[in-house]
Amino acid sequence: MKSYCYVVGAAMVLFAAGGSASSIEATGILSEESYQAAVESGFTAEQIQQIQEMPDFSLENIQEEPAARSAVPFSTSQKNQVVAEAKRHLGKPYAWGGKGPNVFDCSGLTRYVFLQVTGKNIGDYTVPQEKAGEQISVDQAEPGDLYFWGTKGNTYHVAVAIGNGQYIHAPNENEVVKVNSITYFKPSFAVKVIKNNNDNNSKLVSYRTHLQDFGWGSYLQSGQTSGSIGKAKRLEGIQIKLDPSISGSIQYKTHIQSIGWQVWKSNNELSGTTGQAKRLEGIQIKLSGEAATKYDVQYRVHSQSYGWQAWTKNGQSAGTQGLAKRLEAIEIKLVPKNTALPAGGKPAFIKK
Incomplete structure (x- = not known):
């Protein structure tokens, strides 16, 4: 089974070829010329129908978000380099079968970007x-991952995730390589090509939480889940520390049931309570000193009734306030300065 990136007017689609479309009349967005090309390529009636139903990628229907064009500072992180390499090709023309460096189709762009950064085809x-x-959900995607459209084994489009729900892709023959958002055209799933531990940031921050009925858990590292999901257990306290190799400190404060916001704690001090049966409801985390000039601290929480909330960073609030909802789990990571936040989740902070 082989797939082809096929362009029809303002719609681009990639199909697994098979069967025949010879009995289909040329209708809808298919011109006579495009219809003949589809028949010769062996598209089925179902595939032709999918082409007809593809969203319009024209400039009139998609608003590009200018902020996404801002350059990503150089980092040793390969995932950041993937984003930077993809941005380097913004504005280049689409060509069916194009594999770069001057023209691209959707899969040609992603292939070229990863080949340049990782040396891997x-x-x-x-x-x-x-x-x-590794296949992951759309909500789990981070900058440098791939978004796919279609069912696994029969996908028809691919793009490079760049954070904040945006991606870079080569849409169709009437467009250039550009930025779009999952809010307009949501992917079916994502794939993590470069694992997080390859970024050499996985040991920069460690943390542990005090969980209802379980007490203190083990220290976990960048991006791992501390707490519990699906057990209806509250987080009661937290300790966070930086790797000794980092100059500077990490500071954090929590919003506690019937107490409110505590004062800032730092460098492995306890924020929250133990032995008082009080839930954590919100948290703020920030860096200071040299650490703050080199890194962002990103974090997200899993809250009662809301599940995973969106990632936030650098002292902003996560969780809830005034809603009597417990924090159940948290993930924290240090990333190079100005790294885009992963997309997905409910608002990072919900206040009554």
């Missing part, structure tokens, strides 16, 4: 690119 079209890493 992730595949010539979307289906093999699905197998280039």
Whole structure:
């Protein structure tokens, strides 16, 4: 089974070829010329119908978000380099089968970007690119991951995630390589090609939480989940520390049931309570000193009734206030300065 990136007017689609479309009349967005090309390529009636239903990628229907064009500072992080490499090709024209460096189709762009950054050929079209890493949900995608559209094994489009729900892709023959948002055209799933522990940031921050009925858990590291999910247990306290190699400190304060916001704590001090059966409801975390000039601290919480809330960073509030909802789990990570936040989740902070 082989897949092809096929362009029809303002719609781009990649299909697994098979069957015949010879009995289909040329209707809708398919011109006579495009219809003949589809028949010759072996598209089925179902595939032709999918082409008809593809969203319009024209400039009139998609508003590009200018902020996404801002350059990503150089970092040793390969995932940041993937984003930077993808941005380097913004504005280049689309060409069916184009694999760079001057023209691209959707899978040609992603192939070229990863080849330049990692030296790895992730595949010539979307289906093999699905197998280039670990499949994850759209909400779990981070900058440098891949977004896919379609069912696994029969995907028809691929793009590079760049954070904040945005991606860079080569849409169709009437467009150039550009930025778009999942709020307009949501991917079906994502793939993590470069694992987080390859970024050498996984041991920069450690943390542990005090959990109802369980007490203190073990120290976990960058991006790991501390607490519990699906057990209806409250977080009661937290300790956070930086790796000794980092100059500076990490500070944090929590919002506690019937107490409110505590004062700032730092460098592995306890924030929250133990032995008082009081839930944590919100948290703020920030860096100071040299650490704050080199890194951002990103974090998200899993709250009662809301589940995972969106990632936030650098002293902003996460969780809830005034709603009597417990924090149940937290993830924290240090990333190079100005790294985009991962997309997805309910608002990072919900206040009554």
